[in-house]
Amino acid sequence: MNRPTFPIDELLPRIRASLAAHPRLVLEAPPGAGKTTQVPPALLDEAWLGGGRIVMLEPRRVAARAAAGFMARQRGEAVGETVGYRIRFENKTSARTRIEVVTEGILTRMLQDDPMLEGVGALLFDEFHERHLSADLGLALALDVQAQVRPDLRVVVMSATLDGERLAQFLDAPRLGSAGRGFPVTVAHFPARREEALEQQVRRAVEQALAAHPGDVLVFLPGQREIARCEAALAAGAAAGAAEVLSLHGELPVEQQARVLQPDPDGRRRVVLATNVAESSVTLPGVRVVIDSGLAREPRYDPNSGFSRLDVVAIAQASADQRAGRAGRVAEGWAYRLWPESQRLEPQRRPEIAQVELAGLALELAAWGEAQLRFLDPPPPGALAAARELLQRLGALEGGAITALGRRMLALGTHPRLAAMLLAAEEPHERALACDLAALIEARDPLRSRSDALAERWQALAAFRAGRAPADASRSALAALDQAAKQWRRRLRLDLAPPADAPAHLIGDVLLHAFPDRIGRQHPGDPYRYQLANGRSAKLFDDSALYGEPWIVVAELRDEARDARVLRAAPLDEVRLRREFPQRFVVEDRVVWDAAARAIAAVRETRYDRIVIDSRPLARPDPARYADALVDAVRQLGLDALPWTESLRQWRARVRCLRAWLPEYATGVQALPDLSDAALRATLEDWLKPALSGKTRLDALGEQELGEALRSRVDWTARQRIDALAPTRIVVPSGLERRIEYGYDDAADAPRAPVLAVKLQELFGLADTPRIADGRVPLTLHLLSPGGKPLQITQDLKGFWDRTYPEVKKEMKGRYPKHPWPDDPWTAAATHRAKPRGT
Structure with a gap:
């Protein structure tokens, strides 16, 4: 050419x-x-x-x-x-x-x-x-x-x-x-009418474009479902005979894709309904008008399913500009945007790595053996940690390193959950069923009903293969499922026809390898509720097809306030579960804190992962386990459950204040310990557990023992330093010691000003505000009347004597005539007593 x-x-x-x-x-x-x-x-x-x-x-x-x-x-x-x-x-x-x-x-x-x-x-x-x-x-x-x-x-x-x-x-x-090639494009907004469906808005825009402008029309839509609806709407409208309507998306057969990418051989005008595959990846000849829904299907992590799903989202401004530019390839063009002009779009598309499930990425990194790869945008640490936890459960990782099973899973090129399921099925008929289930889980739901039984979806696929698809099923979706399952059988070199029937329990027995964390056991007191292996609870709908099943495996959940809701699941056989995962069934003696009873409970538990199958009281628990249970109690109840004294609270506040006032004591060899709530809770085993040894009740811990436990984190030299830099008392000019009060503001994560409350007469002769923390922090003086009432709060004692004292003296002298109110507080003798009789 x-x-x-x-x-x-x-x-x-x-x-x-x-x-x-x-x-x-x-x-x-x-x-x-x-x-x-x-x-x-x-x-x-x-x-x-x-x-x-x-x-x-x-x-x-x-x-x-x-x-x-x-x-x-x-x-x-x-x-x-x-x-x-x-x-x-x-x-x-x-x-x-x-x-x-x-x-x-x-x-x-x-x-x-x-x-x-x-x-x-x-x-x-x-x-x-x-x-x-x-x-x-x-x-x-x-x-x-x-x-x-x-x-x-x-x-x-x-x-x-x-x-x-x-x-x-x-x-x-x-x-x-490169500047590229482009012609001017006129952009106009074409908002929807009140309560107008997208397909009707598209129909109006296409009809207007065909009537007002030459050339082909390219319509950007989120996905196949919207393309099908718009195709039906156009077929019933005025545009039906004015142009040929074609679809373009990734699931089309190659021949149909090639037809869309070539000009019409007879020169007919065309309306192409496309996903964002037409945004930048391919060139469509003859397009002069773009109609942009402003929507796209992009992957987002879906905690309901444990996978990343394609959600309909608003496109970024960069994508909108790029779509509009498609109209100006061959001549002047026009772009209709189907959203209000007032709507603002994000400037750039967010990277998938920031918003999708990362199990596949975590497995790739483990196989590569290098965790410090350079990413333009690094993966979020929390999502990556959750992904690695799942891979451990699936058997793909062990101690952070990839296993032989993990490498086989990686070679299949699908989500690790599905790969684990495909490889776990040993019998040929079960592997063929696993291929069907992989296709079902990856694709959109073929049924229009709300049933939570995964078996019904598989049975619809089996009926479709037999030529009798259910009335409430999408034939196109079932055809796509059948094709995907066929490709999986080919990939696994499985020379076997797809199964014609499969008991519901067999579906669950195969599926459990993909969702070992979502295996659920019926709650003994509520048949609609299930305890899951990951420690959560899930509940069936009132009309659930799974009601009465003792064990289920859940493929899809919906998060709710208390219990998750089961959306897709299948029953499984406990005998098969015990055979497949014997190591996850354990019998363990546990001494735990019972939050409801606010007491220690000693039990012998039979569990599958975090599902408690049986629990019985333990007659003679190991005394060493009580300390762990009491630490858990404090973790649940909070630090306020401990017997704090005011003296100990003050000591803790002094340490925290010094770390903030004097940075050299926050890090390095002289560092004082972090005594914040978060730090103390994170280190309970280190400082509190030894003090709880031999105790069977939380209230058996005494105030003195708690103080010794907390102070054990500081050696003798550091204790001396604390007392010197943040003293509990200070000698005032009257010759008496007065208490300094310390405080720490947790909300602001900052120390409060230290307070010295003292009668005004006790400070006569003192020119400057006393300071602590190596002279870096002034005390806040609460100057009191002879009756102990506050007269002034200040950190500027000199300024008080110069400016405020004369007014205070004038007002207080008549109220407290028996106490000294000298004209010159600088030279007067400090005292805590009244004037001697006769003076």
């Missing part, structure tokens, strides 16, 4: 020159510039490539096929010769292939299987602005390979809308940009 020209063409020499001099490059180019299909062929003859392969990561299957097909046609070849692609369950490459377009999971597998990347000279990350988790992981792995073993490897990150400067700084890479 004759090679068309692209805006990227004039940049190709600079791209080649940059990569000859530097191993990394950030390339920014808008959709339509040609970066996807022109950059890889332009690098084939570079000396640094040495005849090796170029691997380009493309986030979407539709785009991977389209890009490989376009590059192959440019060379007059079939896909699979010089240019090929690999996606899940599909490989179009050969020994001659030098440009390989792969989807995200494929690249990760390549890097894990061969970190040296033998024969690969360049990795290109296309559409990196979409910030998929697999792309972030792939880039992190590639940078590690480049830094450790392959300094000659070229890494090119290509993007349409991204903070290129930040990315270039992160990669320490040159940054090149």
